[in-house]
Amino acid sequence: MKKLIMGSLLLLLLLTMTGCRSGENGEVYVYSYGDYYDPEVVADFEADTGIRVIQDTYDTAEEMYPIIKNGSANYDVVCTSDYMISKMKGENLLQKLDKKNIRNIKNLDEDYMRKAEEYDPGNEYSVPYLVGVSGILYNKKMVKGKKIDxxxxxWDPDFKNNIVMQDSVRDAFAISLLRLGYSPNTTNPKEIEEAKNALKEQKKLVYKYANDSARDLLADKSAAIGVVWNGEYNYTHDLNKDIEFVVPKEGSEFFIDSWVVPKSARNKRNAERFINYMCKAKVAKRNFDYLYYTTPNTAAIKMIPSKYVSNPALFPSKETIARCTLLRNLDPDTTKLYGDSWKEVKSK
Structure with a gap:
């Protein structure tokens, strides 16, 4: 769900070209969040299987959705977020997976598989890839001894012009709603209105709304406090040892980004081979080493040094996850209400 690095539009051009070279065992078209796995893993997959991988990336699930919905391009395997998988499944945009072709799914943590059933009952359409939580990243010196929990x-006026807030409608509203004691999946217009007004009030304190760049703004001391996904902690802490990460006591947003196969996929068997490869313990470990996002692959975790596994910023405890919430796909009217409310926040 979650590193939002600017994607390339290269594949959209490739799909319009003829005479593209195929691997000896065909190809697989992969669509995912940008920079979301070790590039060398793809090269090794190609060498091991003879399947050529054509990759394309996107920034947000909302950007990906109309591409799949409208058939603007045909992809065989997509990595996207929990609530979007629910939406796509409900609109008959996904194929059921043949688990006989994804035997390495046995490596995945049963607790995360059960949690994934909140958006994919029976785990029929998706295979978890990365998981994580949203939290507060802060510079312990710049917050001058204040307890951040x-x-x-x-919303602390002492941090005026030092706050980095997420630039995403559902993520920003999740924070505001949780702070007020409401569910981040509420459909209650009064609660959404209250959260909107709180975000409008907060705006005068915000230094910048950002997604990817939040970690860099904290690392170089452009800001004192901000919102990031826990996978960004290690990178930022390596650059600035004064950086700490906390999941707020009110709870937070939890995500599971998973692999799915669109209904329009032309190479389903190769897509399942790609997913199976990504579930290999050694491959999952390499992807952790590349990203430092929490892996749900228990076989891979056994290979990861204990200094990482024991760090609650990188591997949140079950108690922490228990007070976090997956975002759900909402009905069209509520989705519009959130969107209109966010536009109002950003425009004032």
Whole structure:
């Protein structure tokens, strides 16, 4: 769900070209969040299987959705987020997976597989790839001794022009709603209105709304406090040892990004081989080493040094995850209400 690095449009051009070279065992078209796995893993997959991988990336699930919905391009395997998988499944945009072709799914943590059933009952359409939680990244020196353990810190006037807030409608509203004691999946217009007004009030304190760049703004001391996904902690802490990460006591947003196969896929068997490869323990470990996002692959975790596995920023405890919530796909009217409310926040 979650590293949002600017994707290339190269594949959209490739798909319009003729005479593209195929691997000896065909190809597989992969569509995922940008920079979301070790590039060498793809090269090794090609060498091991003879399947050529054609890759394309996107920034947000909302950007990916109309591409699949409208058939603008044909992809065989997509990595996307929990709530979007629910939406796509409900609109008959996904194929059921043949688990006989994804035997390495046995490596995945049963707890995460059960949690994934919240958006994919029976785990029929998706295979978890990465998981994580949203939290507060802060510079312990710049916050001058204040205890940071609540979303209220993002409304603290002492941090005016030092706050980086997520630039995403559902993520921003999740923070505001949780702070107010509401569900981040609420469909109650009054609760959404209250959360909107709180975000409008917060705006005068915000230095910048950002997604990817939030970690860099904290690392170089452009800001004192901000919102990131836990996978960004290690990178930022390596650059600035004063950086700490906390999941607020009110709870937070939890995500599971998973592999799915669109209904329009032309190479389903190769897609399942790609997913199976990504579930290999050694491959999952390499992807962790590349990203430092939490892997749900228990076989891979056994290979990861304990200094990482024991770090609650990188591998949140079950108690932490228990107070976090997956975003759900919402009905069209509520989705529009959130979107209109976010536009109002950003425009004032």
């Amino acid at each position: 609540s979303w209220n810190a993002l």
